[in-house]
C-alpha cells in the first residue's frame with residue numbers, strides 16, 4: 001500500500017485492502033470541520049456506498065482518497081497499482097456533472113486523461129473507443145456532447161474515468177441529476193461493468209434505495225463532521241436484477257439503512 005501521510009507504527013501492508021482511512025479528519029481553512037475522525041477500510045473489488053446528509057463530508061472523503069486534498073490529521077492509504085505506471089494514481093473519478101468539453105467529440109473527451117499522460121494518439125484513440133464500447137456508446141465516438149442525452153453524457157464521463165483502467169472508481173452522486181428510468185438503467189449498467197471489470201467502487205449518494213441496490217456495503221455517515229454511523233452489509237443473490245429491487249429483502253435493507261440514517265437528520269442520538 002502507498003502511505004499518504006506517514007506516522008510511526010502504521011506500517012502493516014494489508015494487501016487485500018484497496019483503501020484505508022484511519023482517524024482521518026478534515027478542517028478547511030475557514031474553520032469548517034468537515035470530516036471525522038473517520039475510519040474506513042475498503043477491500044479490493046468491493047462496491048461500497050457512502051450515504052449521509054448533505055454537507056456531512058462525503059465529497060470531502062472522496063477528495064482525500066483521490067489525493068485532491070490532504071487530511072488535517074490521520075492517515076489515508078491506498079493499494080499500490082499493480083502494473084505499469086499510469087495517470088491518476090490508479091483512480092478514476094466521476095462527478096455529478098459530466099463536465100465534458102463541448103467543442104470536441106465524445107472520443108476526444110474520453111481520450112483526454114490519456115492525452116494529458118502523453119499516451120500516443122493511436123493507442124489512446126483505441127483505448128477511448130474501447131472504453132466507449134464498455135458503456136454502450138461505441139456508435140457515438142464522433143458525436144458531440146450537445147447531441148447526447150443526460151444519461152449518455154454520464155456514460156461518456158464514466159468511460160473517461162475508465163479509460164486509464166483505474167483500480168478504484170470514485171463516484172460522487174453521478175446519477176443524482178438524472179430521471180429515475182435513466183438512473184435505474186445506469187445502475188444496472190454500472191453493476192454489469194463492475195462485475196466484468198471488478199474495480200473497487202466507492203459511490204456517494206443521497207439515495208437509500210440506490211445505495212442498497214448497488215452496494216455490497218452501505219456506509220452511513222453522521223451529520224457534519226462526518227463519522228461512521230453504521231456499516232451495513234447487503235447480502236443478496238448475485239447478480240442483482242430488477243427482481244431484487246422489488247423483493248422483500250430489498251425493502252428490509254432499505255428500512256434498516258433509513259433507520260441508521262434517521263439520527264443524522266432528526267438530531268436524535270443513534271439507536
Ligand SMILES: Nc1ncnc2c1ncn2[C@@H]1O[C@H](COP(=O)(O)OP(=O)(O)OP(=O)(O)O)[C@@H](O)[C@H]1O
Nearest residue numbers: 028029030032034053054055056057058059060061
Ligand atoms: N473547499 C472548502 N472550503 C471550505 N468549506 C468546504 C470546502 N469544501 C467543502 N466545505 C464544507 O465542508 C462540509 C462538507 O462538504 P462536502 O461537500 O464534503 O459534503 P457532502 O456530504 O459531499 O455534501 P453534499 O451531499 O451536499 O454534496 C460542508 O459544510 C461544506 O460547506
